[in-house]
Amino acid sequence: MVTPTATATIRRVVVNALDDVVFETVPRPEPAAGEARVRTTVVGVCGSDLHAACGRHPFIDLPYRPGHEAVGVVEAVGAGVDEAWVGRRVALEPNLACGQCTQCRAGRYNICRDLLVFGCQTPGALGDSFTVATDRLVPVPDDMDDTHAILIEPLATPVHTVRRAVDLVGDLTDRAVVVIGAGPIGLFALLAARHAGARVVVADLLASKRARAERLGAVGTFDPSADGAVEHALTLLGGPAAVVIDCVSREGSVAQAVDLVDKGGAVMIVGVAEGPTTVPLNLIQDRELALVGNLMYVRSDFDAAIALLRSGTVPVEEIVSARYDLDHAAEAFTASADPENVKVLITAGDPR
Numbered sequence: 001m002v003t004p005t006a007t008a009t010i011r012r013v014v015v016n017a018l019d020d021v022v023f024e025t026v027p028r029p030e031p032a033a034g035e036a037r038v039r040t041t042v043v044g045v046c047g048s049d050l051h052a053a054c055g056r057h058p059f060i061d062l063p064y065r066p067g068h069e070a071v072g073v074v075e076a077v078g079a080g081v082d083e084a085w086v087g088r089r090v091a092l093e094p095n096l097a098c099g100q101c102t103q104c105r106a107g108r109y110n111i112c113r114d115l116l117v118f119g120c121q122t123p124g125a126l127g128d129s130f131t132v133a134t135d136r137l138v139p140v141p142d143d144m145d146d147t148h149a150i151l152i153e154p155l156a157t158p159v160h161t162v163r164r165a166v167d168l169v170g171d172l173t174d175r176a177v178v179v180i181g182a183g184p185i186g187l188f189a190l191l192a193a194r195h196a197g198a199r200v201v202v203a204d205l206l207a208s209k210r211a212r213a214e215r216l217g218a219v220g221t222f223d224p225s226a227d228g229a230v231e232h233a234l235t236l237l238g239g240p241a242a243v244v245i246d247c248v249s250r251e252g253s254v255a256q257a258v259d260l261v262d263k264g265g266a267v268m269i270v271g272v273a274e275g276p277t278t279v280p281l282n283l284i285q286d287r288e289l290a291l292v293g294n295l296m297y298v299r300s301d302f303d304a305a306i307a308l309l310r311s312g313t314v315p316v317e318e319i320v321s322a323r324y325d326l327d328h329a330a331e332a333f334t335a336s337a338d339p340e341n342v343k344v345l346i347t348a349g350d351p352r
Contacts, residue, residue, distance in 0.1 A: 012127030013329045016063045018053040018337060021330035029131040031078035036085055036134050038092075040326075041351040042150045043126045044069030045336040045344040047183055048272060052120070053333055056274050060120050067124030068094040068117055069153045071146050071351070074137070081134055089352065090137040091152045092125060094118035095296050110160070110296040117296075126329065128348065138302055146351040147316055148309045151188075151343070155305040155314065156297040158189035158245070161268050162196050163301065165243045168266045168290050173197030176237040178260050180224065181247035182209035184319065184343045185270060189245045190216055191314055198243075201236045203229070203256075206339055212318055224252075230259045241265060249273040254291075258283050266290040319343050 008028035015021050031037045046069055052060035070092040074085045097104050097112035104112050116122055118132060140149045166172055177193045179186050182204035193200045194217050202213035203224040210221035220236035222229055234240065240262035246253050249271030257267045258280050267289060284291055297305075308314060321341045324332035326348040336344045 010128035011326070012065055012123065013067070013326075014063050014065055015049075015053050015333065017055070018050070018333060021053070021333045023127075023329075029129065031076055031081070031131045033079040034081060034133050034135075035078045035131050036074045036081060036090075036137060037076040037129055037131045038070075038072040038090060038125070038137070039075045039129050040067070040070060040072045040125050040127060040348045041089075042071045042146045043067045043124075043346045043348070044150050044154065045332055045346065046154065047185065048120065049333070050336045051272065051274070054337075057272065058274060059272075064120065065123040065126070066119050067126030067130070068092070068119030069150060070094075070119070070125035070130070071140065071149045072125065072129070073349075075129065077134070078131075085134060085137075088137075089140040089146070089149070091140055091149050091302075092118065092132065093136050093138055093299065093302055094120075094124075094153065096122065096136070107298065110298050126346065127326075138299075138306075141306065141310060144306070144310060147320060147345070148314070150345060151309060151314065151316065151319060152302060152305045154184055154343070155188045155192070155308065156301045157270065157294070158185060158192040159304045159308065160297040160301040161189060161245060161270055161294040162192040163304070164292065164294060165245070165266050165268055166196060168292065169242050169264070171197070172242065174199060175242040176201070176239065178203065178233065178237070178241045178244040178257070179213075179218075179247065180244065180253050180257060181271060182206070182213045182221075183247065186245075186247040187213065187216055187319060187342065188314075189247060189270065190218055192308070193243075193245070195308060195313055199237075201233055201241075203233065208340060212342070216315065216318060224256055230256060233260055243268060245270055247271045249277070251277045251279075254279050258287075258289065261287075261289060263287045264289070266292055268292050268294055270294050320345055323347060
């Protein structure tokens with residue numbers, strides 16, 4: 001338990017635009033019943049953060065207070081919370097669900113009817129500290145450093161996607177999968193699909209990103225804008241793919257995904273489209289394709305991501321491309337716009 005200190009304050013980042021990332025000073029948050037206050041150690045800058053800062057995210061309004069990929073140390077707890085939480089290193093699971101709607105009761109709280117995301121529609125973790133319900137905190141294993149732990153959240157989404165793809169098309173062992181987009185989520189999708197046994201081909205516009213995908217185990221890569229891209233990809237695959245994971249989600253990428261997937265296959269939409277997108281419904285119907293949206297994850301996906309990170313399957317040095325301290329949060333957001341960067345981290349306090 002803690003006694004609120006009226007004069008204590010913290011810094012918190014506010015994003016007004018990509019070139020207008022500032023600090024505000026607010027009273028130090030005190031944990032309510034069922035909550036913990038967490039001292040932030042590391043925050044990841046997500047592609048959603050970049051889209052929001054550029055005013056292009058359909059579900060995040062400016063200004064906003066970021067920080068949904070976060071790791072920290074519990075420093076205080078509210079009423080009804082076991083004091084044993086204090087001092088624990090934790091990762092944030094940021095989906096805030098009602099717990100009462102049909103989807104929540106079915107265990108699919110990632111698509112809660114009233115879903116909010118901590119650090120997207122509510123003030124986030126990018127600052128000195130934050131408060132959140134303890135059921136949104138996951139203890140970090142002692143053998144995992146903060147650089148690995150900060151990747152749990154973004155890895156959990158592709159883990160969720162690959163799990164659902166297996167449910168749709170069956171075992172992926174030695175089957176072909178295409179990942180469109182080799183940003184952080186695309187690379188994690190590559191790793192998750194490989195972990196499921198798939199042979200993975202990756203598409204990206206940038207040669208440097210295609211090279212990174214090959215270093216991470218892609219059996220081939222291609223430039224989706226090149227003439228004959230689909231034919232080249234099908235040659236690399238040895239035929240149509242069982243699953244295509246679209247981490248770009250634009251009209252062209254969806255159409256290309258439909259051209260690449262086998263009859264009866266699945267196109268998994270992971271990227272957040274900026275607005276309505278035309279899709280080739282005639283081909284989806286005729287080929288009996290599953291066109292499937294994928295949003296975030298549930299706790300079992302989070303746990304699977306932790307296991308994958310602990311297994312050594314994820315080469316952090318290929319994913320984490322830039323680090324900034326909290327004082328330079330504005331520079332971190334600018335760096336996230338550089339297409340050569342993969343994952344930009346912001347550190348606060350003393351990360352382990």
